[in-house]
Every structure is written in structure tokens, then in C-alpha cells.
Amino acid sequence: xxxxxxxxxxxxxxxxxxxxxxxxxxxxxxxxxSDNPPDPDFQPWLQSLIAEARELGIDEAIIEQALVPxxxxxxxxxxxxxxxxxxxxxxxxxxxRVTDWRIQTGRxxxxxxxxxxxxxxxxxxxxxxxxxxxxxxxxxYGNFTGGTDVVRxxxxxxxxxxxxxxxxxxxxxxxxxxxxxxxxxxDMKGSWAGAMxxxxxxxxxxxxxxxxxxxxxxxxxxxSEADVFxxxxxxxxxxxxxxxxxxxxxxxxxxxxxxxAGQWSQGDASFSCSVLRRHTVQRSLADWQxxxxxxxxxxxxPQADFPGSIVLPDGEDGSAFMTYPNFRAILSYxxxxxxxxxxxxxxxxx
Numbered sequence: 001x002x003x004x005x006x007x008x009x010x011x012x013x014x015x016x017x018x019x020x021x022x023x024x025x026x027x028x029x030x031x032x033x034s035d036n037p038p039d040p041d042f043q044p045w046l047q048s049l050i051a052e053a054r055e056l057g058i059d060e061a062i063i064e065q066a067l068v069p070x071x072x073x074x075x076x077x078x079x080x081x082x083x084x085x086x087x088x089x090x091x092x093x094x095x096x097r098v099t100d101w102r103i104q105t106g107r108x109x110x111x112x113x114x115x116x117x118x119x120x121x122x123x124x125x126x127x128x129x130x131x132x133x134x135x136x137x138x139x140x141y142g143n144f145t146g147g148t149d150v151v152r153x154x155x156x157x158x159x160x161x162x163x164x165x166x167x168x169x170x171x172x173x174x175x176x177x178x179x180x181x182x183x184x185x186x187d188m189k190g191s192w193a194g195a196m197x198x199x200x201x202x203x204x205x206x207x208x209x210x211x212x213x214x215x216x217x218x219x220x221x222x223x224s225e226a227d228v229f230x231x232x233x234x235x236x237x238x239x240x241x242x243x244x245x246x247x248x249x250x251x252x253x254x255x256x257x258x259x260x261a262g263q264w265s266q267g268d269a270s271f272s273c274s275v276l277r278r279h280t281v282q283r284s285l286a287d288w289q290x291x292x293x294x295x296x297x298x299x300x301x302p303q304a305d306f307p308g309s310i311v312l313p314d315g316e317d318g319s320a321f322m323t324y325p326n327f328r329a330i331l332s333y334x335x336x337x338x339x340x341x342x343x344x345x346x347x348x349x350x
Contacts, residue, residue, distance in 0.1 A: 058175045066185045072156040079192045090313045093338040103349045106136050116226050124233035125243035131232050133347035138200040146191040154194040173203035197221030198228040209235040239332040247344040248323035254292030273335040282307035313337040
């Protein structure tokens with residue numbers, strides 16, 4: 001009898017425990033819903049967007065599927081405010097991205113795709129190791145391209161006021177890509193910021209730089225490695241890559257560098273990238289040599305006719321790098337010094 005009673009009591013305890021869990025979950029859901037009430041301004045904004053999409057000739061079927069039911073993703077706005085490229089130190093950033101696995105896997109992928117990489121490198125003047133490094137940093141060599149609905153992510157960011165104009169243009173470009181049949185809406189997955197495919201192109205980058213290298217009639221950055229490699233190389237080439245040049249190097253600075261830094265303040269940028277505020281004006285390597293800048297091991301700077309600028313990614317107490325025009329080409333892919341340095345160091349490790 002005691003055993004039977006214990007079983008009955010146990011069943012009641014389980015029942016009341018489950019009831020308590022359900023009750024608490026209901027309260028938590030209600031609190032969450034009340035913390036994030038519907039934004040009354042969103043639907044009027046969305047209707048304006050839909051009207052613009054119709055003016056651009058986007059099919060009603062695409063509008064009904066991709067825009068009519070869409071709602072913002074709050075986490076996307078949070079991610080946009082806390083990007084790792086800007087909140088981690090260089091060492092923290094590199095430790096997570098230039099890993100032994102990524103180095104070894106990159107070497108294997110370079111061997112696996114040697115023929116097509118050689119063809120692409122010869123056509124665009126971009127070394128295979130930089131193409132593969134971007135592929136590796138962006139999507140782990142195609143293993144993770146993101147699972148977020150690209151249109152929904154871009155709607156979220158276009159509605160958020162911080163960079164609304166930029167993301168609205170990207171959103172309209174994404175709708176054009178759907179309109180042209182490059183991919184179906186259900187398969188248009190990517191990062192929280194709307195970057196797509198193994199190359200993680202924003203929609204405007206796809207429109208301007210994606211390449212059909214395998215000649216199958218599609219610019220397929222999702223499943224064709226040949227198109228992915230050629231698209232990355234075409235992007236870098238058109239954004240200023242200089243064949244035969246390095247990206248830069250780590251350097252040591254003269255003792256009085258920071259006292260004299262004002263005379264080397266940033267000049268006009270060749271393209272819009274906010275982190276160039278943390279670069280010096282471009283000067284000849286001969287000028288930097290006279291100013292007392294040396295390589296990391298204390299040797300003289302090389303004699304070359306291209307300019308360099310100095311960047312201190314972690315400020316005065318961190319490492320110093322002399323960066324060349326090809327570094328700026330990488331920056332155009334992602335406007336963050338830590339990102340460009342990760343790509344450069346991964347490429348150098350292959």
C-alpha cells in the first residue's frame with residue numbers, strides 16, 4: 001500500500017510540475033509579447049515598399065510570397081549593433097577565424113580545386129589563396145551560408161533607421177534577383193545582414209560582380225564553386241586589386257610616431273569605408289622608410305613604387321601594419337580592419 005500511495009503521490013507531483021511549467025511558459029510568452037508589441041508604423045512602411053516593388057515590375061506572386069507576410073526580426077537589429085569585427089580585439093578575432101582547421105582545410109580545398117582556381121586567377125589577376133581565404137572566412141568553404149530569409153533580414157534592416165537607405169536598395173536588388181529567376185525565394189537564405197551564397201554577396205554585389213564561370217547559363221554563387229571563385233575574383237579585381245602586389249605587412253614604428261601622427265592623418269579615401277579613418281594617408285614606401293618605419297623584424301622596407309598606409313587596429317598599444325592597395329580591395333568586401341587582416345593572414349598561411 002505504501003508503494004501504491006507513493007506512486008499516486010508521484011503522479012500528482014508530475015502533474016502539478018507540468019502544470020506549473022505550462023503556467024510559467026504562458027506568463028513568459030505573455031511578457032515577451034508585451035515587451036515586443038507590434039509596431040504600428042511597420043505596416044504603412046511595408047505597403048509603401050510593396051508599391052515601389054510593383055513600380056519596378058516585381059511579379060505579384062513574388063510580392064505575395066516574400067513581402068506581404070513579412071515581419072521584422074529583432075535579433076537582426078541587435079546583430080547589426082554588435083558586429084564582431086568592431087567589438088573584438090584583433091587577437092580575439094584572429095583566434096576564432098584563422099584556426100588550424102581553417103588553414104588545413106583551405107590547403108585541401110586549394111588542391112581539390114587547383115585547375116579551376118588557376119584558370120580564375122589567370123583571368124582576373126587575383127591569387128588563388130586570397131580567393132580561397134575569403135571563401136573560408138565567409139562560409140567555412142561553403143559549409144555554412146546562413147539560414148536566414150534574405151528578404152526578411154533586409155526588410156528588417158531597411159525599416160531600421162540606422163542605415164535604411166542602403167538596405168532598402170539591397171532589398172530591392174534582392175527582389176530583382178528573384179524576378180530574374182536566379183533563385184527561388186524559399187532558397188534565398190543567407191546571413192542576418194542579407195549576404196548570400198558561398199561568396200556571401202549582398203544583392204547589389206551579385207548584380208554587379210557575380211559571374212557564370214562554368215557557362216551553364218546561371219550566375220550560381222550557391223552551389224557552383226567555379227562561379228563562386230570567379231565571382232570573388234571579379235569583385236576584387238573590379239574593386240582595385242593590383243596583380244603582383246602584396247596586401248601589406250606588419251611593421252614597427254619609430255619611438256616618436258604617435259607624437260608626429262598628425263602629419264600622417266587620413267587623406268581622401270578611394271572608396272567609402274569608415275575604417276579608413278584609422279589609416280594614415282597613403283605615402284610612398286620610401287617616405288615611410290625615411291620616417292623610421294621598418295618591417296616587423298627591423299629590416300628596411302622594400303623598395304617598391306606603390307603607396308602604403310599604416311593602420312593600428314587596436315590603437316596605439318596594439319600591432320601596426322603597413323597596408324597596400326590590395327588591402328583596400330579586401331576592405332571593400334567587408335569594411336572592417338579585423339576582417340581584412342584575417343583574410344590576409346589566412347591567405348598567407350596556405
